[in-house]
Amino acid sequence: MAGLRRVVMFPFPFRSHIAPMLQLAELLCERGLAVTVIHTTFNAPDAARHPELTFVRMNECLPDDVADPGADLVEQMLELNDACAAPFREALEWVARRGQAGRRGEVACAVIDGQWYAAIAAAAEVGVPVLALRTDSSATLNFMLNYSRLYSDGYLPIKEEKRDEVVPPVNPLRGRDMIRVDGSDAERVREFIARVDKATRTSAIGVVVNTFQAIEELEISNIQRQLLGRPVFAVGPMHRMIRAPEEHGLHAPDLGCVAWLHAHPPRSVLYVSLGSVARIDRAVFDEMAWGLAGSGVPTLWVVRPASITGCDDAPLLPQGLTDILVDGRVKVVTWAPQRDVLAHPAVGGFWTHCGWNSTLESICEGVPMLAQPCFGDQTVNARYVTHQWGIGLEFGPVFDRARVAEAVRTLMVGEEGAVLREKARGLKAIASQCVAEGGAAGAAMDRLVHFMLSFCVLT
Template sequence: MRASASGVVVNTFDAIEASELAKIQTELSQPAFAVGPLHKLSPAAAAEHNFLHAPDRSCLAWLDAHPPRSVLYVSLGSVACVDRAVFDEMARGLAGSGVPFLWVIRPGSVRGAAEDAPPLPAGLDMNRGKVVPWAPQRDILAHPAIGGFWTHCGWNSTLESVYEGVPMLTQPCFADQTVNARYVTHQWGVGLELGEVFDRERVAEAVRKLMVGEEGAVMRARARRLKIQANQSAAATLAIDNLVKYIYSL
């Protein structure tokens, strides 16, 4: 592949991965084109028929009733699964945090559970929360009521959150997600790790720290700065123009 490749196209932008792009070019001796965030450069990709499941759009009206930056959005993506014990601690931690939350519980997302959405723990106070089987994630992250994103750190979700200036709670599950989470927390400083010790008290503490704590406020300010850079990248066509010119020159 290296011998036959004429270049590399990457869904990213210079402000978050300039050194990585430089390393790719050096190692391959080929140009690397950072054309992201692609979800903003290709509006057709956001068409509703491309969703994995039919999204419950009623959650947007639910968000309308909440103050700015007050709701935590929780979604572990389209593939990742958790054990039942982890799921129960997530639920009890969210309910105990005192923070409003919108939680996507995908059918089949809990190991060993039926294909339907797993039942929440008995006696759980859900007055502050809303649960949906699937959601229009990009619209949710762009909603002014969203103040944080509890995510598995898949690259698409990470870029979508960065683009909207939303700080993150990271719970990586496999593959590139652990590295992505490390960038979110240690490289860019726009997120918190939930950590390997996972219980309801730690969950509630992490949620409050991100949503209402001073540390979360600092991360939110950093996330806003990244948002400006991501929006500037999406608004400019230079990367795509350079890629087109390069393709024509081959």
Template sequence: MAPEEGATHAVRRRVVLFPLPFQGHISPMLQLAELLRARGLAVTVLHTDFNALDPASHPELAFVSIHETLPDEAASPDADIVAQLLALNSACEAPFRDALEALLRGPDDVACAVVDGQWYAALGAASGLGVPVLALRTDSAATFRTVLAFPRLRASGYIPIKEEQLDELVPELEPLRVRDLIRVDGSDTDALCGFIARVADAMRGSACGVVLNTFDAIEAPELAKIQSKLSCPAFAVGPLHKLRPARPAAEHGSLHAPDRGCLPWLDAHPRRSVLYVSLGSVACVDRAAFEEMAWGLASSGVPFLWVVRPGSVRGTDEALSPPPLPDGLDEEAGWRRGKVVAWAPQREVLAHEAIGAFWTHCGWNSTLESICEGVPMLAQPCFADQTVNARYVTHQWGVGLEVGEEIERARVAEAVRTMMAGEEGDRVSQRARELKSPTDRCVATSLAIDNLVQYMMSL
């Protein structure tokens, strides 16, 4: 426990947070924690030993490990993500309940718990203890709306996805096509549907509120439709990464250490001349796609900053270090225009004036961060909610172009050149800069967070 929180025995209102142990889920939960603490609430973060958090990165918060026992196969970097999520829920339900019960016996008054929306078991456990519990959705409102609609989609024959229906628009979920629905290639369809059904049931049956890291300027219609489907209030409090209190750059709280040497490298490049490439903290590509990406970038004629995360390329033995480049590429003249890092300080990179576009997997954090900086996107979704986000980026908000389903070097080079120097690229770049204005206005007010805190205190 942080020293300042243990210095008094006076009764305080405390909020208990429980993030899912993946980077894209941890970051928004800790950003929310900082915002709640800034408004006078005591905050305790329960966390797993799997992908354990570093309390030193957030000394103002109290951290408690639940000490779960996770099967080895579920903790493997090669684990099927759906099976992993099911195993995490099963393994963490009892230790989460025990840790929450211990806090209830403590000196502070636990006002409520906020758990990641994928923790269906923890939502039920908190509710069973009589603790008001809110779910934090770390995906878009459009994705959450799709989650709530999944049972209907399956009953209507859209799930499992059929080849002949791929380009059909999904009724009531426009602009989504069938190919844009949540999917995890290689995972069992029944397991995925079962997981999503449990999540949706927990939202409706256990949560007394839903917190979404989004905002009206980009998702007002989706938020209205979500609220019509829920009996509890939904709070759009994003973009959390822009609203949180200012912190020193070194205190990033990331599971990966960023290579800050890329920032002075960017300083040496003209305005909007560099393509930033990152497929996030979980998504992987096979070796063939990685090599096509590399050769395409090299031959595009565009300077690039590429994040190649250890373990991000399937079919290599380099689980603990970035995979080797394709043979001959390090001698390729075009390759010398680029810089490859294992991880980057992404928010600072996207805010840098040298960045002209972002080749992204369209994870929600990356999508939000790009929108907030007015940076257009090249969309290459890999799995889960990323297909939903990519469709909105390209066809709803008009701030991105598709890389294409086939990752082939000539197509990659053409897509990069189009984005950075073509008419279509100019169009989406202009739209991205226009969308930044309402985003900035949203960041200028704290009303959404204040409303959330007021609701928490009323529980």
């Protein structure tokens, strides 16, 4: 390892953040860089799956409520930043010192998840050039960098009568699409976004985004303008560029569901998954179940343990719906190998929370979406899916079993669904061109590596 240039990486300890950070680490290794991943003990990544990476565990001390599955998400992120800034700084300094001794490779820079605002500032203070990795979309980062302006110009807080109006500074987003976390204090949400904004503007030398220029060109340009010309590297979709297997995180996938798909005709199955973190009310879950039953569409449904508010176990289907399991039309699993599922020819639609990883994976397989955003950036992504790219439908403000069944049938067997499917296939072709040899994603990665190698840490 001596003589290699080393990149230090620090993922935020949520599955949806860890996966793209490790994808980027794999891509950097393929280009000749050594990578050290500093990580929390909380939700630690599986080091055994990545033997080419060096893992350094921090010894953070977290408040008890941080690990609670029902914790307030915004408070959780704020507390993680408070608790992990000092341990991260200590770990980063240790890695940098070892590199200077020539034993593990000289540190070129750090790549830190954009939600770690405290760690981004700490790395800059130590003297390590730091890039912020955004595991969300460029549209989301553009919104966050405009957040203070939206308040000063009176667009925020959202006025009820303007929820359906487009907000010009972040067009095509409407008032209802603004980032929110239901149940969290609005001022704490504002505080968190302001801290992320400040760290990105004052401490990061550039931004890496898991997206591709063809779908977010204007948003990338807006971010560069906000950051006064600092580079924005659109290196996605990264999951299509790596050889490493899918990261399954905290839940073991039911591999039998792929075999179940084999028995179905092309584009006949609806895949339903609301991601690894989102929790919904029991009433919403029941309406989903009855709506799926009423649609008549074959369904593969991920029902994650603790995904229902107030229930730490796997939720049971409403009484009277066991017949849909008996006849095999709906298969319920606790987790699925999502990329394999979306790539399966039997899958014709994806009912999704519109997390960015899921959105990208669906785009790359040409699968149209039913959007049910739950919190955070998901409302932003849902708006782009349904309005900007025209590859999905959104549920209206009224969510009941009849409307669920209607939306499912529209997507899967209706004429409108056929149009969405055709547009989705078009985006898939663009994504495939992007990751092909000589494509835009590889060129962006090459530019990123060249940029990283232009720095030298002198601490």
